[in-house]
Amino acid sequence: MNSQIDLDAITDADRRVLEAIQGGLPLVPHPYAEIGLSIQMDEEEVIERIRTLQQSGVIRRMGIIVHHRPLGYQANAMVVWNLPEEQIEAFGNAVSPLDFVTLCYQRRADLPRWPYTLYTMIHGKDRESVLQRVQTLVELSPLKQQTDYKVLFSSRRFKQQGARYFNQQRTTTTQNDGATQHHPAP
C-alpha cells in the first residue's frame, strides 16, 4: 500500500514533527508555531516539513478529523468475512458507505486458523438490530447466505488508549485511521 513512499527519506526531524502533531494541532491562533516551540523548531520549518510529508504521502490528509461513531448506537459487533480474493474490493466498496459500518478493513488472513480477510464494525441500538444489519450485508455479499462470516460481539473491554508509535512517554492520544482508529475496538 505504501510501496511508493520512500521511508528512508523520513528524517528524525520529520519524526519529531509527526510525534508532536499526533495528538492534534493546538487550538490557538498560531498552532504550528506552538508545535515548533515544543520541539525547538521554527514555525516555517514545521509547516514545510508537514507540506513535504503530505507530498510524499506519509501524511494522507491534514484537517478536522471527525468521530466516525454513529450517535445513539449502543451495540456493536466486529463482523469478519471470508471472501474470494477477487470479491473483496467490490464488497468493501459496497458496504463501507453504509452509515452503520464505521470500520471496513481488509486484513491479512492467518491460515489455516483464520481465513477471514474483510473486517467490518457494525453498529446498532441493540444486539438484535446489529444482527439485522449484518443480514443486510450478507445480502450484499457475492454468495449471500452461503457466505462464510462470523459475528463477534464484544463482551468486555480490558484496555483502550490511543496508538503509540513513538516510545517516548507522551500522553497524547491519537487516531491514525489505521488499525487503532476509533472505538469501539478496531
Add this chain to the structure above:
Amino acid sequence: METTELSLQDRRVLNEFQHHFPLSSSPYAELAERLGSSEEEVIGQIKRLKKAGLISRVGAVIQPHTIGYSTLAAMAVPAEKIEAAVKVINRLPQVNHNYEREDEMNLWFVVTAEDEADLEQILTQLESDSGYPVHSFPMVRDFHIDLGFSLDWKHPYSSSNQVHPAAFS
C-alpha cells in the same frame, strides 16, 4: 447531540475542512475567512464540537505502516485463563486496545511498534509470556480512507441520513 442542534456553520466546519487544512501561520483565521466568521469564533466552535465528541482532533492522518507498524492481533484463551492472559498482554505499553469478543478467538488487541521487525519481536515475546499462539492480522486496506468521507451522507447527524447510492451500485 441531535441533528437539529448543529448549526449550518457547525456542519460546514465538520464537512469542509477534513482535507487541505491551511499550512500557514494562522490556519484558523483562514477557515474563518471562508466561513465568514472570526478566528476566535472558529477556535471556540472547534473546541465545542470536540467537547461534544463530534471532532476527534485537528491534525494529520498518517499513512499506516510508514512511521510505525501496527496490527490487530488475537488469541484463543480458555475462559478461566482470560484474566491472567489479559494481565500479560496489557503489561505491554505497545498494546492500545484489548477486547474480549464472543468467539473461540476471544482476545483481540492492537499492537503498535516502530517497524515490522519490532512488531514481530513483541508478538513472539507475547507468545512465550502468555503460552498461547498470537495471530496477527495486519491491515492491507482501509476502505473508508480510500473512499474518503462525506458527512452529507455518512453521518447520522448530517442533513441527510440516506445510504449513499454507491452502496448498491
